[in-house]
Amino acid sequence: MEKDKKEPAAENPYKLLDLKLTKVEKWAAGVPAVMAAFSDLFEEGVPIRGTRALFSMNQKGGFDCSSCAWPDPDDDRSPLGEYCENGAKALADEATTKKVTAEFFKKNSVYDLAKLTDFEIGRMGRLAEPMYIPKGGTHYEPISWDNAFKKIGEHLNALETPDQAAFYTSGRTSNEASFLYQLFAKEFGTNNMPDCSNMCHETSGTALLPTIGIGKGTVKLDDFYDTDLIVIIGQNPGTNAPRMMSALEKGKKNGAKIIAINPLPEAGLMGFRNPQQIYGIIGNGVKLADLYLPVKINGDMALLKALELLLLDFEKKSPGEVFDHQFIKEKTVGHDAFIKQFEDYKLEDLAEASGVSQAAIYEAAQMMAFKKRIIFCWGMGLTQQPNGVDMIREIVNLLLLKGSIGKPGAGVCPVRGHSNVQGNRTMMINEKPSDEQLDRIQNVFGFTPPRKHGYDVVGVIKAMQEDKVKVLFSMGGNFLSATPDTTYTAKALKKINLSVCVSTKLNRSHLIHGQEAIILPTFSRSDVDMVNGEAQFVSTESSMGIVQSSKGILKPISDNLVNEMQIVCRMAMATLGSKSVINWQRYADSYDAVRDDIEKCIPGFEDYNVRVRQKEGFYLPNAAREGNFITKKYGDRAPFTLTTTPDNLLAPDEYLMATTRTHDQFNTTIYGLDDRYRGIKNERRVVFMNQKDIEKGGFTDGEKVDLFNYDNGIERIAPLFVIVSYQIPERNTVTYFPETNVLVSINNVVGESNMPASKFVRIKIKKHNPNIYKLIDQL
């Protein structure tokens, strides 16, 4: 008998590799990026298969890269390929010909596999057949697709109420599969649809919907090409959205200025060598940020208010030249109260709280004051802060003052992560669907969808812990490793009756599972998807609201994969049987049939089947982009929002930690162990610290330490990290996700959006204690 399973936190915390420090880069991309892209394809043994696919990626009529949601240019696409280093890595990861088969699972117990690092787990290859682990089992066993669906149906039907089931989605699922998935959940009877947005841009939607009337960004790619100023705040384009760099480069060439606001001077904010252009490979590249503001973690609210205070000063000196009074009068409400608050603010205090010098803030305000067209881009640096919703509303406030939203070259740009996370929401994957959406479902299909709001990610983890949710079905993703408070979440997952993962690659969520568990292997974006003898295409929505088709070109590694759409249909038939009012078989046979019904239920998809076949796709309607702010509360006006500035007091031995990403990972998939841009080679268990803090804390650069969090009086431990001295504000630290998710309390959430506040974690740092593992075992 195997002893009780002890799950390693996220990576294997028992060993360190041989960390090497290299030069911190001042430029992103260039030759190293091209080399890295191709070397990954070679390492995975897919040079020809992979290279062929690489040139189809993001081309008109090709497939949509699964690595991010940045849109493809409407017009010219680079002849050298519209991919980036990350896209190539994502492709190498999924195009691999290595397989995880029934043999593999027979040889390796779940317990043994869980001892591997995420990097090692990811290298095992593509999942090749459906697998099942019975209650008390030590190894996954093969199961037929029919029996897998039968088991899922039995479990779902045995629940006391449909709300004891939850249906998670990661953001790669196509529009077609997403639509069916939410339709099934609603017909089954629950709105428990947690999704990766609940950890990603929920904060943006929560801030934008009531202020500008739509929970999405307002700019198009063309707006970047002809604008006056681009502000990039809390986002790292070089690492996470490399194709955004081409747009920044083009904007810059056409005269735009760039301000970067980030605790770290990220390579991708500073300079760019375009790997898709010959001059970028051999030339000097482009300096990007004209001004870099090294804000403290969570100092952004103070910084935004300081900027507004100074803009107000400029406006007083040059009335009418800084603020757009006509816009304010016609399109907004609450301006006077908004302006009045600044009587109580002092520049010194705000600058101090932001961590940025008054002189630098003044320079930024000067750069903004007389510019008419400003774009604000942001990412997880803002959305994963406790007051993220308010900070994004503050960005809207600033743009409203300037009348710089809803016109060309101006607006808001939340840069999405997963390639179809925006489309998932448009398809109504949402734990809080609106009444209008539910009414449409009811009218078109004739069943009564549940109205009660469901659980989001944080909610469902607590519900599993409290035995309120018994079945967790995951459409993609890696629930355990992506979510906070790993130890707590692992305990919750182990309590439930059944966990099901629809996956392409093995991950930790297969290894820390419910009492019974099922793995359903599926196609990835680049795979050919044959239905009834015909290769199918699906569609996705980019960060800028463009819906486009995506058609894979690689032969799937196994004949035993089923596409996500058919997985949903077969689950629906096995669960609902004759009770269902929907013809699921019709959907299983035809993507066109699904698109026809999407058109009936979701505004903006008129003539879907025709328009999706246009090579460049089509834009979804976006009233805010046209300058119409249709808000529930104020009719056709955008409100100014009054927000407060947090104190962020720290105990003497406390630091703030932000968890972030490298270019050698895609979320929980670890492609490699380097962070070339930040000068890290061959290690992920690092903690970036300011040299002064290292000295004050009695540490040395390169020392081994353990990290702790004590929120709600619970001790959370992430053992064995190496200190790396770095250019970062004092009392701030940065580590990589998912290794430190174990430190993020389930209760450390963003106000209103309820997202984990993974960029604002209070930690303590102590010298590494080799006996720490005994303590961890008792947690």
Ligand SMILES: Nc1nc2c(c(=O)[nH]1)N[C@H]1C(S)=C(S)[C@@H](COP(=O)(O)OP(=O)(O)OC[C@H]3O[C@@H](n4cnc5c(=O)[nH]c(N)nc54)[C@H](O)[C@@H]3O)O[C@H]1N2
């Ligand atoms: N290579 C790669 N690409 C990816 C992903 C990946 O994992 N790897 N993930 C994809 C996904 S799902 C997403 S959502 C996006 C995420 O892309 P980003 O939004 O860029 O996400 P992060 O790297 O988590 O953090 C962004 C930046 O926030 C900064 N930051 C931290 N705290 C603060 C703060 O208090 N204020 C400010 N101003 N900045 C702060 C960090 O220094 C970091 O540079 O990337 C997508 N693309």
Ligand SMILES: Nc1nc2c(c(=O)[nH]1)N[C@H]1C(S)=C(S)[C@@H](COP(=O)(O)OP(=O)(O)OC[C@H]3O[C@@H](n4cnc5c(=O)[nH]c(N)nc54)[C@H](O)[C@@H]3O)O[C@H]1N2
């Ligand atoms: N501490 C901390 N935690 C975070 C974050 C952070 O910055 N800090 N970021 C958060 C963010 S922004 C996000 S988006 C979440 C990500 O959370 P998730 O979306 O849950 O995680 P991923 O790592 O993207 O999921 C990877 C898995 O998806 C499966 N997969 C890949 N492609 C496909 C496909 O086409 N179909 C199917 N069915 N499966 C597929 C593979 O099996 C792979 O193992 O993590 C969040 N967690």
Ligand SMILES: [Mo]
């Ligand atoms: Mo994300």
